[in-house]
Amino acid sequence: MSFTMEASGLGKQYGHRWALRDCTLAIPAGRVVGLVGPNGAGKTTLLHLAVGLLAPTSGSISVLGANPGDGPAQLGRVGFVAQDTPVYARLSVSQHLRMGAWLNPSWDQVIAETRIEQLGLNLRQRAGTLSGGQRAQLALTLAIAKRPACLILDEPVASLDPLARREFLRSLMEIVAAQGISVVLSSHLIADLERVCDYLVVLVASRVQVAGEVGELLSTHHRLSGPRREASSLPANQEVIEESHTDKQSTFLVRTTDPVLDPAWTVRRVTLDDLVIAYMSLQAAPERAYRPRLRVMS
Amino acid sequence: MIEFQLDTASGVATYLQLVQQVHQALQLGLLEPGDQLPTAQQVVAQLAINPNTVLKAYRDLEREGLVRARPGQGTFIIRSLPRTDPATQTRFLGSMTDWLRSARAAGLGPDDIEAIYRTAFRNCFAEGVA
Numbered sequence: 001m002s003f004t005m006e007a008s009g010l011g012k013q014y015g016h017r018w019a020l021r022d023c024t025l026a027i028p029a030g031r032v033v034g035l036v037g038p039n040g041a042g043k044t045t046l047l048h049l050a051v052g053l054l055a056p057t058s059g060s061i062s063v064l065g066a067n068p069g070d071g072p073a074q075l076g077r078v079g080f081v082a083q084d085t086p087v088y089a090r091l092s093v094s095q096h097l098r099m100g101a102w103l104n105p106s107w108d109q110v111i112a113e114t115r116i117e118q119l120g121l122n123l124r125q126r127a128g129t130l131s132g133g134q135r136a137q138l139a140l141t142l143a144i145a146k147r148p149a150c151l152i153l154d155e156p157v158a159s160l161d162p163l164a165r166r167e168f169l170r171s172l173m174e175i176v177a178a179q180g181i182s183v184v185l186s187s188h189l190i191a192d193l194e195r196v197c198d199y200l201v202v203l204v205a206s207r208v209q210v211a212g213e214v215g216e217l218l219s220t221h222h223r224l225s226g227p228r229r230e231a232s233s234l235p236a237n238q239e240v241i242e243e244s245h246t247d248k249q250s251t252f253l254v255r256t257t258d259p260v261l262d263p264a265w266t267v268r269r270v271t272l273d274d275l276v277i278a279y280m281s282l283q284a285a286p287e288r289a290y291r292p293r294l295r296v297m298s
Numbered sequence: 299m300i301e302f303q304l305d306t307a308s309g310v311a312t313y314l315q316l317v318q319q320v321h322q323a324l325q326l327g328l329l330e331p332g333d334q335l336p337t338a339q340q341v342v343a344q345l346a347i348n349p350n351t352v353l354k355a356y357r358d359l360e361r362e363g364l365v366r367a368r369p370g371q372g373t374f375i376i377r378s379l380p381r382t383d384p385a386t387q388t389r390f391l392g393s394m395t396d397w398l399r400s401a402r403a404a405g406l407g408p409d410d411i412e413a414i415y416r417t418a419f420r421n422c423f424a425e426g427v428a
Contacts, residue, residue, distance in 0.1 A: 031350070170343060173346055176348070191306065195306070195312070195347050195348070198348050259420070259421040267417060
């Protein structure tokens with residue numbers, strides 16, 4: 001199996017602070033991967049390590065099987081759009097394309113011009129006067145016209161209005177459909193991720209809390225509610241992600257591949273939102289994430 | 299050609315919504331053998347969803363023997379959905395009604411019964427959702 005991104009014990013330290021720590025990941029190729037987590041969790045650090053803008057303090061990372069930023073060939077295979085989709089405000093749209101053509105050996109002018117035309121952008125307009133949505137589309141155009149095998153986007157839609165966001169994601173998905181490229185994008189907007197992503201990575205407090213196929217994550221997590229009981233009384237095959245209790249009632253979010261058969265429980269399916277928030281909440285009690293899954297039943 | 303709709307509030311996986319909509323269109327006669335389904339590219343352009351989701355739905359339909367992908371042309375309906383035999387439906391309606399009566403006689407209320415039904419349904423079809 002080939003991987004878009006593989007990391008092992010990856011860490012990045014600034015002074016005494018670890019921005020990313022013990023990050024181990026294996027993301028299969030051909031996926032659209034959503035990277036979520038609270039602010040400061042290390043998402044941008046991970047993406048910058050993946051494109052070679054940063055060098056790891058510990059561990060290793062490979063993208064498409066090679067070292068990030070390792071020579072022109074590797075740079076050409078990975079497209080990157082940094083946070084807030086930066087463009088050069090004083091350069092016109094056509095000057096951006098010329099710059100792209102100059103800097104990228106694999107530049108495809110036809111792709112670039114076709115997209116600019118479809119978007120209805122004026123070639124002579126300065127990028128600084130474009131709307132947020134148009135700027136994001138221009139940045140995406142530059143990233144894909146170099147024909148990358150993998151596209152990495154850091155919160156590309158965060159500052160866009162709902163319509164521009166939908167248009168951007170539609171463009172992105174059309175590119176995926178046409179070119180079959182792998183995508184990794186970070187975002188806080190779970191509803192968007194649910195639409196476009198088939199793989200999810202939740203990064204909390206510089207560590208990967210959960211990673212997997214979206215469909216599998218949704219079908220293996222359940223919310224159980226019923227008469228009050230302790231988490232330790234649940235079967236060993238049910239991993240407790242989140243729990244809350246009143247004097248009479250208990251509610252658990254559990255992960256299990258087996259059906260929940262106990263008739264005392266009311267079982268509800270979870271949304272991607274529930275799931276992400278539950279894993280993000282583990283930040284408060286990180287030791288629980290590493291609780292051993294098997295325990296001796298008395 | 300049919301147009302897919304997405305109900306993001308339903309909690310039903312996107313690919314499953316596409317599969318169900320093809321089933322419904324077949325049952326209603328909106329789709330017949332020979333008809334073409336929208337290409338992944340078309341569905342993506344309309345709904346802004348992951349193309350892999352569309353392909354997964356089409357693979358499921360192909361496994362069911364309802365559609366066939368012709369390389370370079372698209373995905374086509376190859377058979378209509380067999381309607382359930384009315385006699386079979388009547389038989390199961392009968393046994394379900396008997397079961398409901400006995401549950402009620404045992405003191406279970408509508409909520410209890412619905413909870414049991416939901417749990418059993420989920421356990422039975424869990425593999426279909428995974």
